[in-house]
Amino acid sequence: MGELFRRFWLPAVMASELAAEGAPVRLRILCEDLIAFRNSEGKVGIIDAYCAHRGAPLFFGRNEEGGVRCVYHGWKFAINGACLEIPNVAGDDTAQAQMRARAQLRAYQAHEANGVVWIYMGPVDKMPPFPKFDYANASAGHAYSARWMQRTNWLQGLEGEIDSSHISWLHKDFDPENSIQKMAGSQTSSDQAPVLELRETVSGYTYGARRNLDNEFFWRQSHWVAPMFSFIPHAPGAFASFGGRAWTPIDDNHVTVFTFGFRVDRPFSEQELATYESGALFPPEMNPGRYTLPDGYVIDTFLPTANKENDYGIDRQVQKDKNFSGIWGVHDQDRALAENSRKIGMGDPGILDRSHENLVSSDKAVVTARRSLVRMVEALQQGKEPDFLRNPGSFQVRAISKICSIGDFDQFIGEFGKEACVRLREGGEK
Ligand code: FES
Ligand SMILES: [Fe+2]
Incomplete structure (x- = not known):
């Protein structure tokens, strides 16, 4: 890998x-x-x-x-x-x-x-050409980025990203109107068991999570670009930008998370930048600092203030009254689970032990990413690199969310695929 x-x-x-x-x-x-x-x-x-x-x-x-x-x-x-x-x-x-x-x-x-x-x-x-990521090529003021450390294997971080069904649970606020996390989109529908549809693309896959509204559907279309780039939509209308994460492995047990946001229509406003900086979503609230890895090597990074040592600030009363997790920031919620899941062996912090999982249909995106990654590694062992590396445009995808009457994912792609820059893989699995 x-x-x-x-x-x-x-x-x-x-x-x-x-x-x-x-x-x-x-x-x-x-x-x-x-x-x-x-x-x-x-x-x-x-x-x-x-x-x-x-x-x-x-x-x-x-x-x-x-x-x-x-x-x-x-x-x-x-x-x-x-x-x-x-x-x-x-x-x-x-x-x-x-x-x-x-x-x-x-x-x-x-x-x-x-x-x-x-x-x-x-x-x-x-060496491939530099990818045409929107956020890397946006005009001045149109892009936002930050980095920090997460104490897990990179794949575990990525798997949290491409798992659309958890937003209805882990990130749920009981008072949607006053939710600081409104823009993540979890409040748009009360449907907590989305239908997940996935189509392979030239660089990974695109997937839609469809939730029911009264007479329409709420779609969140996300993308995974191999090996570790995610593109996740915001709520419709709440924050008209696109964003995602990239997970650069430090070693098997630590990862540097990069968050990216950009908008195509205009530069970010002061208020939008302040929202990014607030720690409510991505990035988390954090400070620049040094971190000693288990073998003694020191890295310079950004350290989230809610962390393993303080139980991510969980407040049991907040968990009863205000939100589902009792933890404040969206990424703090993600990280609390990722950094403390069952692990293999006694290593610090250790890789997620997947042998105990019970995967279900809502894990489709996670399973498909694992399979594609194994397929890519096996191909590379035969001397075959991913083709899309040579085409910088295949990295340009956009996560979108829509409320519409279309119920079929292929029709949805037909309607909005251009906006989301979807390039389906010929002969790819559905
Ligand atoms: S160790 Fe001698 S110059 Fe660096
Ligand atoms: Fe999450």
Whole structure:
């Protein structure tokens, strides 16, 4: 699965975390320890976290004059991992050049787009074009993004995203009118057992959750783009934007969540940005901080204030009177369950133990994603990469929600598929 991820551009760090000649940011992505930094010219590099000389941590280095200099013996590295100087050894130019060539650090291609720095960690000759995600290519002010850490395997996070039936339960407020979570759409219908319809697309699938209203239907059409991009609609009319999440694995037990929102019609208003920042939805209320992973490596990330250590702020009275979970923010609710579900073994925090599941028809989206991922990994083992990687447009999908009289999902796609940018996979399973 790691190899599959290495064929994709992955969001890595927020651009605002990296100041020119500022402090390097410690990352772990796909189990590799890395630092991101912005050099004097404003260009971003993501390179090995450790110095090529004797493995000192470059996080403590000096970011100066076009590179990061290890504070142990002064070796200096550029954003492409090239060793620029070895100042603690005397030697003629040839000897110096040879030493510097040997000291090349691992470095990955970085791409800055709309406030987020993306990384490509695969073979250089397989690098795909940068995807045409709306949020990465939107005009200034039309996109919003943030990142934070969740203490689960990436797939468990994704599975919570693509599970449309839980919003009627976990995210339910008893007073829909005054719900801070109104825009998530869970209040639009009282139907708590949606009909889920799913169609495979060139890049994953699109699925519709249909709920009954008095004389019409309430549809939420979401998308999954492999391997870990979700596109989830807001309530109709409540917040006319599109959004989704991306789940970049830190290791098997931790994931960096990126949330993205954008609107096509106009820039976000102050009030909309304030709603994002409030922690009610995505992102959660959080603070920048450092986190020590179980093996002792420290990463720089954003830490939700509601967490495992404080039971996510659950209030049993609120659970009785105000909302179904007793937990405040939508993502806090998701994370409380994801981070504390039954796990395999005694690892910290451990991977969800799926051997005890009882999957039902409302889990269709989860099951199909698992099957597609296995299929993609098996194909990659045979040397076949996902075709859609070469077509940046296949990443452009939009989650929508509609109230209409159409009851059939294929008809719904016929009517609104263009708006949702649906590209069905020929011969795909229904
Ligand atoms: S360990 Fe970095 S310069 Fe020696
Ligand atoms: Fe949720």
